Amino acid sequence: MYQLNLAELSVAEFLNQYWQKKPLLIKGGFKHFVDPLTADELAGLATEEEIESRIVSCVDKQWDMQTGPFEDFSEFGDKGWTLLVQAVDHWHPLAAKLLDPFRFIPNWRIDDLMVSFSTPGGGVGPHLDQYDVFIIQGEGKRHWRVGMPDSNLQQLCPHPRLLQVSPFVDCIDVITEPGDILYIPPGCPHDGISVENSLNYSVGFRAPAQKDLLTGLADHLIDNDISGQRFSDAKRSAATSVGRIDETDLNQIQQLLQQLVADRNQLPHWFGNLITRAKHELDLNEPDPHYGEDEIAEYIDEGSVLSRTGGLRCCYYQQHNDSDLLLFINGDQITLPPDELLTAQLLCDNTELAAAENRHFISSAQRLLLLTNLINQGYWYFSE
Known part of the structure; x- marks a missing residue:
């Protein structure tokens, strides 16, 4: 529906020249841009308890921030917020x-996708x-x-x-118009x-800090009752000062931690679970009653289209072609046979599955069961 126009740049050139290097104005990045929602619709979302929202305002150089949900926007006036x-x-x-x-x-x-509405001066x-x-x-x-x-x-x-931040020297000074992208x-x-x-x-991107990664690893070890190796010191010499922590001990502690982080057998499991957990609440609509596998097969036979619930995180990992596939969905791991790469790719690479793609799931009982379970959890739904 939306097609990114990088002008004279290819995606590879953008990644090589700009990604994490320097800012870029993409003039007309979306040609003939049409807003997917209105300001009133956005305001409606901000009235919901489960949706995170805030209003930032500045009046007479006094900054203020309030968090939602909001019932009335009239108190903020017609500018500066x-x-x-x-x-x-x-x-x-x-x-x-x-x-x-x-x-x-x-x-x-x-x-995620954060959307903002600003009044003049906001x-x-x-x-x-x-x-x-x-x-x-x-x-x-908007003036950027x-x-x-x-x-x-x-x-x-x-x-x-x-x-x-304090005043800065700009390298881009522009008034953006509909369809422009920074x-x-x-x-x-x-x-x-x-x-x-x-x-x-x-459109924001995740950049987990070391703290977040180590916290995720610790949670994985606790949840799976993994203790790892213990400290040992069979070659210890008599201490000259019993109150001192010496470099030899610190080196061994560091090695223990490094061995834990370097364990590639555990790495994909805890990282896949960590990185696919939703940071914000999902709009899950679990069907009631649940579908049976025969009902799902019938809908697919009729040519129905499947859509993935917005914000649902899906990734997969396969170390070798003959190793099991690890499918991660919303913080949970599903292990698939080595030859199910197409199944994982369909579920993770697409937010919508057309009728022809859905037929892949009714070609085996295991695939149909997997898809039925995902639909019954509200992760996928029939959109047509």
Whole structure:
């Protein structure tokens, strides 16, 4: 539905020249852009308890931030504020289509689609993020300034829940129009101020920190009751100071930890589970009553189309062609036989499965059972 236009750049050239290196204005990145939702629809999402939303405003140079759900927007006036709604792709199937053109980056790196509505003068102030983002201009216009990473920038906190940066030198200064796209790498300061009522769509990417990875590994070890090797010191010499931690002991502790992290037998299991867990609530609609396998087969025979629930994270891993396939869906692992690569690819590489693709799942009882279970969990649903 949305086709990314990189002008004279190929995807490979974009990745080589810009990805995580420098910002880029993609003028007319989406030709003849049509907003997938309206400002009123976005406001409607912000009234829901389970959807994360916030409003950032600045009046007389005084910054404020309030978190949703919101019942009334009239108190904010007609200028100087921005409504931001996280994970809109979880709740709005048409908006979720905006993620598809950016899937030249692996699924596990894609975070969510944040959508913002700003009144004239609205923005969140100059700031930087620790992840890549594509910002798509929808309805209206916005004045953007983007700079390169600068270690001299200072963090500012004009409000207890707002983190901004000191003034920066820009390398991009532009007023974006519908269909324009800004690519901003991690650490690049940027500031967007709405010229008129406007919508923006931010496609964010995950960049797990070492802390998050180690926490995920610790959770995996606890959940699976894996203790690993214990410290041992059969060649210990008598201590000259019993209160001292010496370098030999620290080296051995470090080696124990490194061996744990370096275990490639465990790595795909805990990482796959960690990286496919939803960060925001999913709009799961579990069918009631559950479908039987014969009903699923009948729908597929009739040519029905399957859609994946917005925000559902799916990845797979196969070390060798003759090794089992590990399929990860929403933090759970499903082990498939080595020859089921196409099954894993269909489920992970597509957000919609056409009638011809669905027939793959009725060609074996095991595939049909797998698909039935996924549909009954609300992960996939018949859209036609």
